[in-house]
Amino acid sequence: MANTNHVTTKWLGEMAFESTNPSNHTLRIDAAPEDGGEGSGLRPKALMLSALAGCSGLDVASLIKKMKLEVDDFSIETVANLTDEHPKYYDRVTIEYHFHGSNLKEDKLQRAVDLSVEKYCGVMEMFRRFAELEIQTFFHHR
């Protein structure tokens, strides 16, 4: 597999951009109306949180399959605090893993989360360099 990622981000005029992805899907970026945009696309900074949750979520989804676990629903809530001064970056990030189901194996699901957080998730590793991370797992039994 290639060890580089290449993304092209093209200006569409005003505050809109189209950005490529190795999947060949593209995404549209735009600023909010209060920041001079038309709100016609995704806000870029929050894409960092989608990258984080997506990366770790794929690890966990893969482990759910490998460990043959039964999970009805699974979601990740990411809440990030922005610094007050420019450049505004995320200095504290809370990541909540929520599992729902009638037959949740808590120890194995916790192990899946731990493997992603500690070993596999490259985006988590990047976040660790600039933010204080708080990681929580919740089991919602049905």
Next chain:
Amino acid sequence: MANTNHVTTKWLGEMAFESTNPSNHTLRIDAAPEDGGEGSGLRPKALMLSALAGCSGLDVASLIKKMKLEVDDFSIETVANLTDEHPKYYDRVTIEYHFHGSNLKEDKLQRAVDLSVEKYCGVMEMFRRFAELEIQTFFHHR
């Protein structure tokens, strides 16, 4: 303006996820077929590069407007090297700003790029904490 960003990323089954964004647009994430997915969505790690280029691109687009500069086309190429070992993160990132036009004011456009890179772009600040950055500006006169 709120000083937190909150993103919810929900598992859709297999390796697909839907992630929210403060813009109220959503995005779909999926793994490549070779990684057990169906390629039906964006790959998460590369979203980091869209976040980076989008954040800085919005700064520059805003300054193009403020400085009343004439630019026909503007794009940002981001090329990131992944480490060999898990967790695989971006350790070197090249960011190329390309401006096209028949009346490009090189000094002002360079100033816009510098302001974003050095002062405004929060995603750039986050990348600086985990990667070696190489920043280049290209002027394509028509």
